[in-house]
Amino acid sequence: xxxxxxxxxxxxxxxxxxxxxxGSQAAKWAGQCGDCGAWNTLIEDIIxxxxxxxxxxxxYAGESAVCNITDVSVVARARVSTGFSELDRVLxxxxxxxxxxxxxxxxxIGKSTLLIQxxxxxxxxxxxxxxxxxxSLQQVSMRAHRLGLASDKVRLLAETQVQxxxxxxxxxxPGVLVIDSIQTVYTDxxxxxxxxxxxxxxxxxxxxxxAKQSGTSIFLVxxxxxxxxxxxxxxxxxxxxxxxYFEGDASSRYRVIRAVKNRFGAVNEVGVFDMSEKGLRExxxxxxxxxxxxxxxxxxSVIMVTxxxxxxxxxxxxxxxxxxxxxxxxxxxxxLDQNRLAMLLAVLQRHGGIAMYDQxxxxxxxxxxxxxxxxxxxxxxxxxxxxMRDKALPNDLAVFGxxxxxxxxxxxxxxxxxxxxxxxxxxxxxxxPLANKPARPIKGLEVIAVQQLVEAIEQL
Ligand code: TYD
Ligand code: MG
Numbered sequence: 001x002x003x004x005x006x007x008x009x010x011x012x013x014x015x016x017x018x019x020x021x022x023g024s025q026a027a028k029w030a031g032q033c034g035d036c037g038a039w040n041t042l043i044e045d046i047i048x049x050x051x052x053x054x055x056x057x058x059x060y061a062g063e064s065a066v067c068n069i070t071d072v073s074v075v076a077r078a079r080v081s082t083g084f085s086e087l088d089r090v091l092x093x094x095x096x097x098x099x100x101x102x103x104x105x106x107x108x109i110g111k112s113t114l115l116i117q118x119x120x121x122x123x124x125x126x127x128x129x130x131x132x133x134x135x136s137l138q139q140v141s142m143r144a145h146r147l148g149l150a151s152d153k154v155r156l157l158a159e160t161q162v163q164x165x166x167x168x169x170x171x172x173x174p175g176v177l178v179i180d181s182i183q184t185v186y187t188d189x190x191x192x193x194x195x196x197x198x199x200x201x202x203x204x205x206x207x208x209x210x211a212k213q214s215g216t217s218i219f220l221v222x223x224x225x226x227x228x229x230x231x232x233x234x235x236x237x238x239x240x241x242x243x244x245y246f247e248g249d250a251s252s253r254y255r256v257i258r259a260v261k262n263r264f265g266a267v268n269e270v271g272v273f274d275m276s277e278k279g280l281r282e283x284x285x286x287x288x289x290x291x292x293x294x295x296x297x298x299x300x301s302v303i304m305v306t307x308x309x310x311x312x313x314x315x316x317x318x319x320x321x322x323x324x325x326x327x328x329x330x331x332x333x334x335x336l337d338q339n340r341l342a343m344l345l346a347v348l349q350r351h352g353g354i355a356m357y358d359q360x361x362x363x364x365x366x367x368x369x370x371x372x373x374x375x376x377x378x379x380x381x382x383x384x385x386x387x388m389r390d391k392a393l394p395n396d397l398a399v400f401g402x403x404x405x406x407x408x409x410x411x412x413x414x415x416x417x418x419x420x421x422x423x424x425x426x427x428x429x430x431x432x433p434l435a436n437k438p439a440r441p442i443k444g445l446e447v448i449a450v451q452q453l454v455e456a457i458e459q460l
Contacts, residue, residue: 014046014047015044015045015046015047015189015190015191016044016045016047017029017030017042017043017044017045018042018043018045019033019035019036019038019041019042019043020041020042020043020197021033021036021038021041022035022036022038024036025045026042029042029044030042043196043197043198044190044191044192044196044198044199045198046189046190046202077096077097077098077099077264078096078097079093079094079095079096079097080094080095080097080122080125080126080175080176080217081094081095081121081125082094082095082118082121082122083117083118083120083121083122084114084117084118084121084271084273084280084282085282085284086257086271086272086273086282086283086284087114087118087257087271087282089269089271089309089310089311090244090257090258090259090265090269090270090271090309091242091244091259091262091264091265092242092259092262092264092265092266092269093265095122095176095217096217096241096264097175097215097217098211098212098214098215098216098217099211099217099218099241099242099263099264100207100208100211100212100217100218100220100239100240100241100242101217101218101219101220101240101241101242101243101244102182102219102220102222102236102237102240102242102243102244103115103219103220103221103222103244103245103246103257104221104222104223104224104243104244104245104246105223105224105245105246106223106224106246107223109246109255110246110255110273110275110280111180111181111221111246112134112135112140112143112180112221113143113147113275113279113280114257114273114280115130115178115180115219115221116130116140116143116144116147116149116151116154117147117149117279117280118219119151119154119176119178120144120149120150120151120154121150122175122176123150123151123153123154124150124153125175126174126175126176127153127155127172127173127174127175127176128153128154128155128174128175128176128177128178129155129156129157129168129169129172129174129176129177129178130154130155130156130157130178130180131157131158131159131165131177131178131179131180132156132157132158132180133158133159133160133179133180133181133184133185134180134181134184135180136158137156137158140156141156147278147279148278155172155174160184160185160186160194161185161186161187161188162185162186162187162203162206162207163187163188163206165179165185165207166206166207166210169210169214169216170214173214173216174216175216175217176216176217176218176219177207177211177216177217177218177219178218178219178221179207179218179219179220179221180221181220181221181222181223182200182203182204182207182220182221182222182236183195183200183222183223185199185200185203185204185207186199186203187199187202187203187206189202190202197235200222200235200236201235201236201239204220204236204239204240205239207220208239208240220236220240222236224245237260237261240261241262241263241264242259242261242262242263242264242265243259243260243261243262244257244258244259244260245257245258245260247270247368247369247370252367252368253274253275253276254272254273254274254275254283254289254367254368255272255273255274255275255280256270256271256272256273256368256369257270257271257272257273258270258271258308259309266309266310267309268308268309268372269308269309269310269311270286270308270309270311270313272286272289286313287312287313287314287421287425288425289367290313290314290315290316290366290367290369291303291314291315291316291366291425296392296395297392297393297394297395298392299386299387299389299390299391299392299393300318300319300320300321300383300384300386300387301316301317301318301383301386301392301393302316302317302318302319302379302382302383302386302393302397302399303315303316303317303379303397303398303399303422303427304316304317304375304376304378304379304398304399304400305375305398305399305400305418305419305421305422305430306369306371306373306375306376306400306418307373307375307412307413307414307417307418312414312417312418312420312421313421314398314421314422314425315365315366315367315369315371316365316366316367317336317363317364317365317366317371317376317379317380317383318363318364318365318366318383319361319362319363319364319380319383319384319386319387320360320361320362320387321356321359321360321361321362321384321387321388322359322360323358323359323360324358324359324360326360329356329357329358329359329360329361330360330361330362331345331360331361332360332361332362332363333362333363333364334362334363334364334365335364335365335368335369335370335371336363336365336370336371336376336380337372340374340377340380341361341363341380343405344377344380344381344403345361345384347381347403347404347405347407347453348381348384348385348453350407351406351407351452351453351454352381352407352453352454352457354385354388354457356384356388359388361384363380363383363384373412374402374403374410374412375400375401375402375412375418376400377401377402377403378399378400378401378402378403378409378431378456379399379400381403381453381456382399382431382456382460385457385460386460389460391460393460394428394429396426396427396428396429397427397428397429397430397431398422398427398429398430398431399430399431399432399456400412400415400418400430400432400433400436401431401432401433401436401450401456402433403453407452407453407454408451408452408453409433409434409450409451409452409453409455409456410433410435411433411434411435411436412433412436415432415433415435415436415437415438416436416438418432418436419432419436419438419442419445419447420442422445423442423444423445427445428444428445428446429445429446429447429448430445430446430447430448431448431450431456431459432447432448432449432450433449433450433451434449434450434451436449437449
């Protein structure tokens, strides 16, 4: 097979194009893999030819000796605060030294803003280097100035070649390194354009390896597009220790950051921020903002207590049920799983005797929050029922619970904590699964424990 070889400082290396589906290799790029016929799967790759060349990244390589798990000395890794308690919590109580953190999100959602604010705060405690590949030094500096940040100790670099970035970082020896963004960084070893899957993967591998060797923490910024058309940061998820994603849309004021992977903390932990003219501000009581608290009770609205990561949170689920003129009535969800809605409506028909086959059903979670847990089931069903009957639920009612296919209400995790959260925000009544009923009564709170869907419906 003919492979192209180039000489560079790191030694001789060759590049091939390998198929990400079947692994077969080709000398030239093509739209379709000649072996398996998959489209758009050929990715440029480096093959190291001799052992003399610089070793290629190959995951974490420790000492190669077998030992007993209890014999490994465990040292708690030092953590440093980013200055945002919301961000610290999502990271798992601060930024761990030598960790690699990927921050993903749509363009314009606030990744650069969050990082310049965090870096300014971090620079008061550790050395920091902010590498910008997207904005000019003037733009970054102007933004820091406009946000009124104490950024006199922040070191800046405008560079996109990964070897040069690492050479300079080696001189500066920062405690925290920011790469904004990984899509602009490239290595000379590959010919593909910056932002392509192979460039993103290879550059990130160098950076992550540097972080592990030097003990520097790195933040990698990555853009994701809705279609995932651009070489998204998804290919990096397995390389880094922590993956944070910005949720919600750029048009709303609130920004939710969720940990989707974390080697040093809980996943699904969320941090809530408010985008203001002075940058991002943390919201420490998110329960207060995702609930619209209508003056008068309105139909189709139900407050539920969700638990994201380690914190319970009140969110509002809204439903609209209207007569359908379509052969296939619509089941539309925003912030929830659509299939789950279809399943719940089937359970309601079979075990509650209420059919919505001639109705369009729309369900939305207020504030751009995404609910992935099954504890939302009860709220979804009750809001749909409330809308269909145009009957409002009381203002001071909160619910949670999973619904099984047999029409039973199943318990969810951390019921006590959820009930307490509702009581704390002034709710007077909760409908909860029987198994989540607290052993002792809570003052000022009526707990309605239900075991079957019909019992919950009767409460309406
Ligand atoms: P930015 O951090 O540049 O987004 P990203 O790096 O994720 O692409 O955020 C840009 C958006 O944030 C832009 O639409 C304007 C808004 N913004 C504010 O509303 N207030 C501010 O103080 C700043 C700095 C940005
Ligand atoms: Mg940016």
